Amino acid sequence: MLRAAQESLTNARKHARADAVTVTLRYCAESVVLEVTDDGCGFTPPSGSSSGYGLASMRARVEQTAGTLQVESAPGRGTTIRVQVPS
Numbered sequence: 001m002l003r004a005a006q007e008s009l010t011n012a013r014k015h016a017r018a019d020a021v022t023v024t025l026r027y028c029a030e031s032v033v034l035e036v037t038d039d040g041c042g043f044t045p046p047s048g049s050s051s052g053y054g055l056a057s058m059r060a061r062v063e064q065t066a067g068t069l070q071v072e073s074a075p076g077r078g079t080t081i082r083v084q085v086p087s
Helices: 002-015 052-063
Strands: 021-027 032-038 066-075 079-086
Touching: 002 021, 002 032, 002 052, 002 079, 052 066, 052 079
Parallel strands: none
Antiparallel strands: 021 032, 032 079, 066 079
16 A cells, blocks of 8 residues: 555656645445545546556465556546555
8 A cells, every 4th residue: 555655656746736635544344445536637548457567466366365556647637546445
C-alpha cells in the first residue's frame, strides 16, 4: 500500500498538473482500500493491464498480494487510482 501510494502521488505530481490530490485509506473487515484522486488533466487509460512502467509495476506488486488495482481517468477529468488488498 505504501508503494502504491508513493507511485500514485508521484504520477500526480509528474503528469497530472493537479491543483489538489486526495488520499483515502479505508480498513474493512475483508480488505484495505487505498484511493488517490487528483483533479488534474487526466488521460485515457490503455485497454488491458499494461499502462506504463509505473502503473504496470504497481499492478504487479498489488497482484502479488492477491489485490486489485483500478485506474479511472479521462482527459480533462482527473484520475483515481484504487488499490484493494485482502486484510
